[in-house]
Amino acid sequence: MRKSILTIALSVFVLSLFLGLSIVATAAVVGDPVILKGDDALADPEPRGLTPLAQDRPDAPWILNWYMPGPYTANGGFAVSGPIDHIKAASGDALTQESLSTVDGLMKTKTTNLDFGADNGGSEDWTVKTIDAADGNNMSTIYESLEADASNFDTWAIIVIESPKDHVAVMSPAQDDYAQIWVNGDKYHNDTKWTGGATKVNYDIPISLKEGANVLLYRCGESGGSDYFNLHLDSATMDAVSIFPKTAKDKDAFFKEISSVVTAVDARSKLPIIWGAVKALK
Ligand SMILES: [Ca+2]
Numbered sequence: 001m002r003k004s005i006l007t008i009a010l011s012v013f014v015l016s017l018f019l020g021l022s023i024v025a026t027a028a029v030v031g032d033p034v035i036l037k038g039d040d041a042l043a044d045p046e047p048r049g050l051t052p053l054a055q056d057r058p059d060a061p062w063i064l065n066w067y068m069p070g071p072y073t074a075n076g077g078f079a080v081s082g083p084i085d086h087i088k089a090a091s092g093d094a095l096t097q098e099s100l101s102t103v104d105g106l107m108k109t110k111t112t113n114l115d116f117g118a119d120n121g122g123s124e125d126w127t128v129k130t131i132d133a134a135d136g137n138n139m140s141t142i143y144e145s146l147e148a149d150a151s152n153f154d155t156w157a158i159i160v161i162e163s164p165k166d167h168v169a170v171m172s173p174a175q176d177d178y179a180q181i182w183v184n185g186d187k188y189h190n191d192t193k194w195t196g197g198a199t200k201v202n203y204d205i206p207i208s209l210k211e212g213a214n215v216l217l218y219r220c221g222e223s224g225g226s227d228y229f230n231l232h233l234d235s236a237t238m239d240a241v242s243i244f245p246k247t248a249k250d251k252d253a254f255f256k257e258i259s260s261v262v263t264a265v266d267a268r269s270k271l272p273i274i275w276g277a278v279k280a281l282k
Pocket residue numbers: 137140149150151222223224225226227
């Protein structure tokens with residue numbers, strides 16, 4: 001009896017060792033995260049040597065809740081608009097796309113509304129939008145200010161990913177038309193080609209996540225026809241992290257949700273003020 005228990009325990013140990021090694025092997029195949037700098041920041045994946053996967057993933061763990069400003073309209077088509085950082089002008093230089101994809105930048109949106117100007121969508125407050133991953137027009141659908149299947153607009157969407165550790169995750173976007181994605185101030189994806197269907201993925205992109213709060217910014221530009229943006233992370237990461245907005249339906253609720261996640265940064269930014277006050281008392 002005792003021997004058989006020992007055999008089972010040993011088998012389980014060997015099996016989990018094997019599974020563990022397989023997982024490590026799978027993760028290794030993905031490759032290291034590549035941050036797009038210089039000319040690569042606006043270069044498509046194929047010229048950079050990547051091959052489209054053309055995989056339909058209707059059952060992937062798509063992320064449905066996003067923190068977003070209003071749309072930038074009359075963009076002149078995604079090809080014209082895409083290379084321009086509209087966040088910079090609309091925030092009065094308070095933000096850039098890079099800084100918006102950091103905790104510090106995200107915190108600024110508490111008080112910084114974007115104003116795209118009267119001809120390009122004006123100013124809508126930041127709020128939480130819930131998309132339907134299967135909806136081939138999920139970008140135009142979420143905006144009351146846009147007509148159904150609208151053309152010529154840009155959207156920006158944010159999530160906070162709370163990770164228990166530093167690790168490399170894999171993000172998989174589906175977009176129509178032009179996707180650009182930043183994480184923690186670094187650009188990881190630039191793809192001007194629509195993926196061919198709302199849940200069709202062309203690239204699995206390794207990204208660096210750090211312990212604690214990570215900010216991901218997903219910009220999608222639309223010219224005509226379908227307009228959708230979707231994103232999922234690899235299953236192991238999806239199981240390990242918390243993603244916000246969770247149940248929040250508006251800006252206030254979203255910042256309440258992430259308050260404990262971003263506390264460390266808050267405390268750090270308050271330190272100089274506290275020390276200044278202490279000094280003043282002396
Ligand atoms: Ca459209």
